[in-house]
Amino acid sequence: MRVAVWFALAGCVVAPPRAGAAEPTPAEVFERRIVPIFKSPNPSSCTQCHLAGVDLKDYILPDADKTFRSLRDQGLIDLDAPEKSKIVKLIDMGGGGAGGPAAVHATARKAEREAFLAWIAACAADPKLRAAPKLGEKDRALPARPPEVIRHARKDRVLESFERNVWAYRFRCMNCHTEGTPQNDKYRKEYGDRVAWVKKGGPAATLDYLIASKLIDPADTERSLLLRKPLGEKHEGGTKFVVGDDAYKGFRTWIEDVAAIRGDKYAAAADLPPADGGPERFGTDLWLKLTACPPAWGDKFLQARVFAWDDKRKAWGDAPVAVSDRVVSGKGKLWQHNLTLLAPKDSDRAKAWRAGKPSLPEGKYLLRVYLDADGKLAKDWKAVLGDGEFVGQVEFPAKWREGYGAMTAVDADKVRK
Numbered sequence: 001m002r003v004a005v006w007f008a009l010a011g012c013v014v015a016p017p018r019a020g021a022a023e024p025t026p027a028e029v030f031e032r033r034i035v036p037i038f039k040s041p042n043p044s045s046c047t048q049c050h051l052a053g054v055d056l057k058d059y060i061l062p063d064a065d066k067t068f069r070s071l072r073d074q075g076l077i078d079l080d081a082p083e084k085s086k087i088v089k090l091i092d093m094g095g096g097g098a099g100g101p102a103a104v105h106a107t108a109r110k111a112e113r114e115a116f117l118a119w120i121a122a123c124a125a126d127p128k129l130r131a132a133p134k135l136g137e138k139d140r141a142l143p144a145r146p147p148e149v150i151r152h153a154r155k156d157r158v159l160e161s162f163e164r165n166v167w168a169y170r171f172r173c174m175n176c177h178t179e180g181t182p183q184n185d186k187y188r189k190e191y192g193d194r195v196a197w198v199k200k201g202g203p204a205a206t207l208d209y210l211i212a213s214k215l216i217d218p219a220d221t222e223r224s225l226l227l228r229k230p231l232g233e234k235h236e237g238g239t240k241f242v243v244g245d246d247a248y249k250g251f252r253t254w255i256e257d258v259a260a261i262r263g264d265k266y267a268a269a270a271d272l273p274p275a276d277g278g279p280e281r282f283g284t285d286l287w288l289k290l291t292a293c294p295p296a297w298g299d300k301f302l303q304a305r306v307f308a309w310d311d312k313r314k315a316w317g318d319a320p321v322a323v324s325d326r327v328v329s330g331k332g333k334l335w336q337h338n339l340t341l342l343a344p345k346d347s348d349r350a351k352a353w354r355a356g357k358p359s360l361p362e363g364k365y366l367l368r369v370y371l372d373a374d375g376k377l378a379k380d381w382k383a384v385l386g387d388g389e390f391v392g393q394v395e396f397p398a399k400w401r402e403g404y405g406a407m408t409a410v411d412a413d414k415v416r417k
């Protein structure tokens with residue numbers, strides 16, 4: 001179906017000139033159809049997937065002849081079959097899906113496609129232009145950013161990072177902020193649509209909303225509402241983060257990166273943040289609590305790392321399968337929070353959790369407890385708790401049933417070094 005439309009369209013545009021009819025010259029077609037794309041303040045269809053780094057405008061020069069030679073000499077146009085031109089294929093990239101972002105950019109994409117086909121056809125029919133000399137490499141029009149930066153700024157990459165750094169921690173926010181839930185409907189009546197920022201469409205829809213919203217402050221990322229509200233600053237939802245906890249680290253890392261991408265701040269590969277080789281993270285409604293915490297832990301930030309028993313090796317796993325962090329309630333001597341599950345990137349476990357519901361099997365586990373007694377994280381949000389903050393460990397059995405009411409409890413009294 002799509003193919004048929006494609007050829008019909010291409011056929012009609014590249015039909016050979018009728019004898020006698022005054023066909024517009026390539027320069028005229030360029031002026032009428034390509035220049036408006038070049039000058040348009042509107043984003044090109046490329047922005048559906050490329051948040052920065054490359055745009056259709058990057059391939060256009062003010063001069064018609066030079067634009068032609070530039071594209072031709074980069075192998076981006078096919079004079080014998082204009083619809084097979086690489087530049088047209090790039091324009092076609094977003095046409096795959098129905099609805100969603102593909103639909104948003106459909107009008108721009110159609111106009112770009114038809115304009116380029118008409119102009120390439122006109123150029124192809126002009127023997128003088130076809131034979132025009134090569135354009136010097138430095139005069140060619142191409143994206144200013146290197147491939148590494150183009151890759152980093154691709155929406156699918158940004159989404160991957162969003163899932164790992166923000167979406168994984170949504171369990172702290174979603175009861176109140178997920179669009180279409182009874183609690184959110186209630187808040188919406190009181191505070192307006194702005195409270196519905198966790199979209200029912202899932203991570204991609206939430207990402208689209210957030211990057212277009214005022215919740216990220218590109219000029220002062222640390223002051224972004226998406227960070228300040230959960231820190232408890234004038235937030236009806238109270239304190240959900242402390243500076244330096246895992247969720248804060250994730251949100252801030254992502255916000256800084258996305259602001260840099262949108263602001264076109266990465267010029268070279270060396271400017272990019274280091275690749276995150278760490279595990280993939282999965283938010284859950286599995287809860288862990290530590291009862292009878294000693295008074296010395298009161299009001300201190302505690303990180304729990306959970307290790308699974310490896311029956312083959314007869315040893316505890318080297319890396320945690322789950323983590324969680326929060327401040328210990330001083331009065332209640334209680335620490336409780338939901339778990340973020342971890343799986344090595346692209347591992348079978350990560351794949352299974354991505355496809356289905358992340359869960360842990362019933363069995364024996366080891367809990368290692370880290371306490372930030374000196375406010376290390378408040379001083380440096382990137383700091384990681386280590387041996388200096390280790391206060392002890394304990395083995396415990398767990399069924400890992402979901403829900404606040406089915407919490408796994410561990411007696412803090414049994415935690416030993």
Ligand code: HEC
Pocket residue numbers: 044045046047048049050054055056090091092093094095150154156
């Ligand atoms: C539907 C999403 C989507 C749209 C729309 C899109 N791209 Fe891409 N683009 C990608 C993906 C995914 C890759 C990586 C593809 C690969 O590695 O094969 C990519 C790669 C590229 C590259 C890297 C080099 C290459 O040749 O693979 C360039 C340059 C590029 N796109 C330019 C554009 C331009 C210009 C537009 C608009 C006319 C555009 N893209 C529209 C998804 C898209």
Ligand code: HEC
Pocket residue numbers: 172173174175176177187191194195215225226227229230234235236237238240241
């Ligand atoms: C117990 C309910 C509740 C929880 C949990 C909660 N919030 Fe909120 N949040 C609210 C309410 C109500 C508002 C609107 C009033 C206000 O601005 O404080 C709000 C406002 C916000 C806003 C401002 C939205 C805007 O467009 O102005 C942001 C950002 C925000 N919350 C982030 C978070 C994050 C991030 C989390 C999780 C880490 C979270 N909230 C958890 C109730 C909650």
